[in-house]
Amino acid sequence: MSDFQILQTFIKDYNRLVCQEINEIPTLPSLSPNSEYQEFYTLLYEGVNAYKGRRNTENIMFGQLGLGLFALQQGNFIPIHIEQGSTSMVAETIEYFNRFVVAMQKTAEDIRILSEAVRKGDFTVTVGESQWEGNMLNLVEGINRLLAEINLMLSESYTNGVKLSQSADNLKQSTESLSSATTQQAAALDQTVASLEELSEQVQTNTEHTVRMSIIANEAKSAVEEGNVLVKHTVDAVTEINRATEEMHDALKIIDNIASQTNILSLNAAIEATRAGTAGRGFAVVAVEVRKLAARSAEAAKNIRNLSDIAYTKSDEALKISDRMIRGFKTINTKISETATIVGQVALASNEQMLGITQINRAVHELETVTESNSQIAEDTDCVAQEVSVLATQIVEDTSSKKFIS
Structure with missing residues (x-):
C-alpha cells in the first residue's frame, strides 16, 4: 500500500471516528522513512490522539x-x-447542572429547615427565592404564600380565640345574670301564685257572702213587705176603732140626754107625788129610784166617755205611729232594694274578679312554665359558655405556643 493510500485510509478512518461510526482507528502500516507525507501524517495522528483524549474525557463527563x-x-x-478549564458543551452542561443542583440543595435545605420549624410551631421561616426564576420561582413563591396564609390564619385564630374567650366570658356573665333573674322571677311568681290563691279564696268567700247577703236582703224585703201589709191592716183596724169610738160618743150623748130627761121627769114626778100626798107616796118612791138610776146612768156614761176619749186618743196615736211605720217600712224597703242591688253588683263584680283571677292564674302558670324553660335555657347556655370558654382558651394557648408573624 502506497503512502498516499495509507494517508487516505487514515483520513477516512479519522472521519468515521469523529462521526462516532467507530471507536478506534485500525492500525495502519507505517509510512516509508523518507515519505513526503510523514509530517502531515504525524500531525493527523497527534490530532487523533488528542481527539480520543477529549472524547474519553467527555464520555467520562457524560457518565x-x-x-x-x-x-x-x-x-x-x-x-x-x-x-x-473544560470548555466543551458537556462541561457547560454540567456547569448548568451543578448550578441547578446547588440551588436545589439550598431550596431543599430551606424546606427542611422550614419543615423542622413548622414541626416546632415556628411559621416565621421562609424559603429563599433569589436563586430561582420561572416555574421553580412560582413554586417557591407558592410555598411562601402558603406560609403567609398560615401566618394570617394563625393570627386570625389567635385574635378570634381572644374575642371568642371574651365573648364566652360575656356570655357566661349574661347567663349568670339571666339565671339569677330567672331565679328571682321564679320566687316572685311563687309569691304571686300564693297571693293569688289567697286572693282567690277571699274573693270566693266574698262571693259566697254576697250571695248570702242577697238572699238575706230578699228575705228582709219580703218581711218588710209583709210587715207593711200588717201595718196597713192595723191602720184599718185602728180606723175602725176610731169610727166606733165616735159612734160611742154619739150614743153616750143620747144616753146623757136620756139621763138628764129622766132626772127632770123624776123630779117632776116627785113634785107631783108630793102634791098628791098619801096617794102619791108610792109614785114618789119610784121617782126617787128613777132619779138614782138616771144619776148612775149619767155617771156610767161619763166613765164610758172618758174611756172612749182615752181609746180615741190612743187610736189616733196608733194611726200616727202606723203612718210613721208605713213610711219607715217604705224607706226600709227602698234601702233593702238598694242594698240588694248593690249586693247583686258586688256579687257580679266578685264573679268577674274570680274570672279575672282565674285568667291571671292561668297566665302566671304559663309564666312559670316559661320561667322554668328560661331557667333550663340559662343552664344550657351556661354549659355552652363554659365549653366555649374552654375551647377559646385552648385555641389561644395552642396559637400562642406557635411562633408566627402577626
Whole structure:
C-alpha cells in the first residue's frame, strides 16, 4: 500500500471516528522513512490522539452527568466535579447542572429547615427565592404564600380565640345574670301564685257572702213587705176603732140626754107625788129610784166617755205611729232594694274578679312554665359558655405556643 493510500485510509478512518461510526482507528502500516507525507501524517495522528483524549474525557463527563441525573431522580442533589478549564458543551452542561443542583440543595435545605420549624410551631421561616426564576420561582413563591396564609390564619385564630374567650366570658356573665333573674322571677311568681290563691279564696268567700247577703236582703224585703201589709191592716183596724169610738160618743150623748130627761121627769114626778100626798107616796118612791138610776146612768156614761176619749186618743196615736211605720217600712224597703242591688253588683263584680283571677292564674302558670324553660335555657347556655370558654382558651394557648408573624 502506497503512502498516499495509507494517508487516505487514515483520513477516512479519522472521519468515521469523529462521526462516532467507530471507536478506534485500525492500525495502519507505517509510512516509508523518507515519505513526503510523514509530517502531515504525524500531525493527523497527534490530532487523533488528542481527539480520543477529549472524547474519553467527555464520555467520562457524560457518565458523571448520567449518575448525577440518576441521583437527582432518586432525590439526591450531588454536584458533578469537572476539571478546571473544560470548555466543551458537556462541561457547560454540567456547569448548568451543578448550578441547578446547588440551588436545589439550598431550596431543599430551606424546606427542611422550614419543615423542622413548622414541626416546632415556628411559621416565621421562609424559603429563599433569589436563586430561582420561572416555574421553580412560582413554586417557591407558592410555598411562601402558603406560609403567609398560615401566618394570617394563625393570627386570625389567635385574635378570634381572644374575642371568642371574651365573648364566652360575656356570655357566661349574661347567663349568670339571666339565671339569677330567672331565679328571682321564679320566687316572685311563687309569691304571686300564693297571693293569688289567697286572693282567690277571699274573693270566693266574698262571693259566697254576697250571695248570702242577697238572699238575706230578699228575705228582709219580703218581711218588710209583709210587715207593711200588717201595718196597713192595723191602720184599718185602728180606723175602725176610731169610727166606733165616735159612734160611742154619739150614743153616750143620747144616753146623757136620756139621763138628764129622766132626772127632770123624776123630779117632776116627785113634785107631783108630793102634791098628791098619801096617794102619791108610792109614785114618789119610784121617782126617787128613777132619779138614782138616771144619776148612775149619767155617771156610767161619763166613765164610758172618758174611756172612749182615752181609746180615741190612743187610736189616733196608733194611726200616727202606723203612718210613721208605713213610711219607715217604705224607706226600709227602698234601702233593702238598694242594698240588694248593690249586693247583686258586688256579687257580679266578685264573679268577674274570680274570672279575672282565674285568667291571671292561668297566665302566671304559663309564666312559670316559661320561667322554668328560661331557667333550663340559662343552664344550657351556661354549659355552652363554659365549653366555649374552654375551647377559646385552648385555641389561644395552642396559637400562642406557635411562633408566627402577626
